[in-house]
Amino acid sequence: GEDVEQSLFLSVREGDSSVINCTYTDSSSTYLYWYKQEPGAGLQLLTYIFSNMDMKQDQRLTVLLNKKDKHLSLRIADTQTGDSAIYFCAESIGSGGYQKVTFGTGTKLQVIP
């Protein structure tokens, strides 16, 4: 079955880069996503990458996808205290109609001023 794994916790200093990693098991994933959850709130889509892409950049965010190793990463440049949150990796599997989405357990990012 599908499984998405992330480390539980990451601590970085303000201004440094953060790299949050994720591994997944199903090679038939079509889209991979990063979501951000701030305390007491729902999940907010940050970015997504189609499975035939290697990299996607959006302002301070860079997503890298290594399909061979089934590894996805999210790099946040110049990390700010407002980036402190839980970050979820997710993969979408299937074709046509509804595609099943599996979430990782989330990585809590703590930004130290």
Added chain:
Amino acid sequence: DVKVTQSSRYLVKRTGEKVFLECVQDMDHENMFWYRQDPGLGLRLIYFSYDVKMKEKGDIPEGYSVSREKKERFSLILESASTNQTSMYLCASLGGYNEQFFGPGTRLTVL
């Protein structure tokens, strides 16, 4: 902007009570979902619906039911609440790239 709203942010109920959690989306999305989120377990899918009056069980449907009478509204029902259903409940609807738009969540406490 897509908006997904949930009827309550915080809810406290007693064991055995019937509980309704409502979710409404305004983007005419066909697919809607209910998850629960617990520390260390991430998000677990309870039920989803791909059309009005259609529903499918997710990974943990036991103790829950759902209702989708209108496209914009997806309700989660706890027929007889139990303490192990204390959790954060998140509703989502599905966009064109299979990205999910989430509501703010309902933190349910069952005493």
